[in-house]
Amino acid sequence: MCGIVGYIGERDVPSILLVGLERLSYRGYDSSGIAVLDHNELSFWKKLGKLHALSDELGKLTIKGDIGIGHTRWATHGIPSEENAHPHLGPKKKVAVVHNGIIENYLILKEKLQKQGMLFRSETDTEVISHLIEFFLKDSLEDAIRNTIKELSGAFALAIISETEPDKIIVCRKGSPLIIGIGKNENFIASDINAIIPHTKQMIHLDDNEMAIIEKNKVTIKTFNGEIVNKEVQTITWDPVAAEKSGYDHFMLKEIYEQPTVVRNIISKLLVDGKFSFNHLKLSRQELNNVNRFIIQACGTSWHAGLVMKYLLEKYARVITDVDISSEFRYRHKVNGINEIVIALSQSGETADTLACLREAKSRFYKVLSFVNSKNSSMDRESDSVIYTYAGQEIGVASTKNFIAQLVSTYIFTLYLSQIRWTLTEEEIKAKLDELKKIPDYIEKILSETEKIKKIALKYHKCKSYLFIGRGVNYPSALEGSLKLKEISYIHATGYPAGELKHGPLALIDENMPVVCIAPEAETYEKMISNIEEVRARKGKTIVIATEGNTAIHHCADDVIYIPEVSEDLTPILAAIPMQLLAYYTAINLGCDVDQPRNLAKSVTVE
Numbered sequence: 001m002c003g004i005v006g007y008i009g010e011r012d013v014p015s016i017l018l019v020g021l022e023r024l025s026y027r028g029y030d031s032s033g034i035a036v037l038d039h040n041e042l043s044f045w046k047k048l049g050k051l052h053a054l055s056d057e058l059g060k061l062t063i064k065g066d067i068g069i070g071h072t073r074w075a076t077h078g079i080p081s082e083e084n085a086h087p088h089l090g091p092k093k094k095v096a097v098v099h100n101g102i103i104e105n106y107l108i109l110k111e112k113l114q115k116q117g118m119l120f121r122s123e124t125d126t127e128v129i130s131h132l133i134e135f136f137l138k139d140s141l142e143d144a145i146r147n148t149i150k151e152l153s154g155a156f157a158l159a160i161i162s163e164t165e166p167d168k169i170i171v172c173r174k175g176s177p178l179i180i181g182i183g184k185n186e187n188f189i190a191s192d193i194n195a196i197i198p199h200t201k202q203m204i205h206l207d208d209n210e211m212a213i214i215e216k217n218k219v220t221i222k223t224f225n226g227e228i229v230n231k232e233v234q235t236i237t238w239d240p241v242a243a244e245k246s247g248y249d250h251f252m253l254k255e256i257y258e259q260p261t262v263v264r265n266i267i268s269k270l271l272v273d274g275k276f277s278f279n280h281l282k283l284s285r286q287e288l289n290n291v292n293r294f295i296i297q298a299c300g301t302s303w304h305a306g307l308v309m310k311y312l313l314e315k316y317a318r319v320i321t322d323v324d325i326s327s328e329f330r331y332r333h334k335v336n337g338i339n340e341i342v343i344a345l346s347q348s349g350e351t352a353d354t355l356a357c358l359r360e361a362k363s364r365f366y367k368v369l370s371f372v373n374s375k376n377s378s379m380d381r382e383s384d385s386v387i388y389t390y391a392g393q394e395i396g397v398a399s400t401k402n403f404i405a406q407l408v409s410t411y412i413f414t415l416y417l418s419q420i421r422w423t424l425t426e427e428e429i430k431a432k433l434d435e436l437k438k439i440p441d442y443i444e445k446i447l448s449e450t451e452k453i454k455k456i457a458l459k460y461h462k463c464k465s466y467l468f469i470g471r472g473v474n475y476p477s478a479l480e481g482s483l484k485l486k487e488i489s490y491i492h493a494t495g496y497p498a499g500e501l502k503h504g505p506l507a508l509i510d511e512n513m514p515v516v517c518i519a520p521e522a523e524t525y526e527k528m529i530s531n532i533e534e535v536r537a538r539k540g541k542t543i544v545i546a547t548e549g550n551t552a553i554h555h556c557a558d559d560v561i562y563i564p565e566v567s568e569d570l571t572p573i574l575a576a577i578p579m580q581l582l583a584y585y586t587a588i589n590l591g592c593d594v595d596q597p598r599n600l601a602k603s604v605t606v607e
């Protein structure tokens with residue numbers, strides 16, 4: 001989703017901005033732009049499409065200046081175009097603004113400003129901000145921004161520069177992330193640490209309703225009401241090398257291959273000397289023992305992990321569990337019960353809908369436990385308790401290793417809960433953990449069969465549509481398999497509970513429809529076989545994910561992908577791997593941009 005970067009200092013401003021934008025490009029974007037101030041002269045450049053269009057243009061020029069802001073846009077209001085790309089300027093082109101988020105009342109504001117005779121150059125919601133700032137701009141830029149903010153409803157992270165005060169960048173945050181990077185005789189701003197980490201590891205996280213005045217040697221943070229805020233400077237300990245492809249063609253492939261290491265890492269963090277270790281879990285044993293209901297809320301792939309978690313929490317910890325898609329949870333008229341805990345699952349920790357639900361839940365006195373991958377993200381900072389998923393930085397827009405990390409961390413948490421609630425014996429827990437420890441080797445085994453999956457991808461890549469079916473804990477696997485395929489290959493794909501086929505989707509089946517059937521050894525294996533036969537009877541092509549050693553499956557499968565034998569609860573982890581590879585190689589065969597699929601963003605910071 002949109003990215004912001006900004007710099008004030010003595011280095012080459014366009015280069016710093018372009019490097020930052022490049023490092024934000026994994027989030028997804030359709031256009032880009034920068035604005036630079038040379039003394040009190042403002043210049044700007046915008047381009048539609050990939051970043052090289054902007055860098056090619058800038059490469060032909062000699063640009064002076066020691067302060068600038070940049071943006072990658074992901075269209076919400078107005079088509080992807082040069083006019084709609086950021087920065088947006090005020091009517092007199094004195095002020096330049098970049099914005100992440102959505103201004104919900106922009107139409108009303110636009111109409112008011114148009115009545116004052118102001119002309120607009122774009123269809124965006126953002127342009128009302130630059131226009132309002134110039135409207136209010138008399139003596140102080142800070143005051144003009146403060147007056148502007150009072151008019152805005154919605155979410156925003158803003159960075160503003162002005163010809164009238166060419167020695168500062170002013171940034172504001174309400175609902176969208178913003179970080180300040182502290183340097184020596186220079187300072188940085190960004191919507192994502194990744195953009196500025198090559199330059200500094202000293203960061204300040206702006207909180208909601210805060211603004212910062214950033215000069216070359218000074219950063220002043222205030223609330224929107226003007227009170228000074230003293231904030232801690234944090235040192236980021238990430239290794240920027242992690243953001244390189246390390247010889248893989250795409251981040252997605254690299255991240256698929258990292259999964260055995262990710263699982264080993266989580267196990268070593270959450271199980272220390274054979275004991276559960278949840279350092280940031282602030283819920284007491286008594287609170288966990290007394291819990292009557294979990295309400296899981298998440299989006300996309302994280303929601304699929306939440307669906308798997310429900311099966312396990314109910315089966316082992318014996319706690320009633322609801323799972324909501326965040327954008328639905330927020331507007332559902334829930335009934336507060338006693339001893340209920342809201343669980344948020346999120347890779348980025350910034351997904352606007354999930355974050356909004358977390359805040360809504362807290363305002364309604366629920367305790368919130370979040371499973372997040374990105375440390376220092378808004379969800380990490382605002383949750384009552386956090387369990388990190390330790391997947392490492394995930395760059396590919398399609399989530400792979402974090403999904404596996406969510407499945408593993410929620411599984412370990414479920415066993416911990418079952419220990420506290422005495423719903424499993426110590427022996428049962430130990431046996432389950434011993435089995436979990438074999439998962440990294442099993443994933444490696446599946447990855448060693450990549451060539452076979454490549455062939456299957458090639459065989460079906462021209463099909464217009466796919467179905468994915470599974471039962472029980474592998475119904476969410478079917479949803480996840482179909483999401484992976486559609487988001488990166490643009491092939492229509494739907495996940496279904498296999499037992500539902502005959503209630504409608506069976507009408508879609510013919511000889512052109514590949515159906516991925518997730519059918520490992522499981523409680524409902526026989527039923528699953530009947531469902532596969534139903535597909536075969538209508539000439540559908542079946543790609544069956546089955547347990548190693550099941551030779552009988554060939555009888556009802558056009559293609560078979562084996563996964564090692566594990567208990568049913570762990571099969572979603574193993575079944576996900578071939579489906580990730582199937583999606584990846586299908587997209588490659590179709591020439592799609594795997595790491596940055598069209599219309600999608602890595603971190604969805606608008607509702």
Ligand code: F6R
Binds near residue numbers: 299303
């Ligand atoms: C799909 C995908 C998305 C995310 C969703 C939630 O591959 O990555 O569906 O899972 O946008 O994102 P997080 O987990 O960051 O809250």
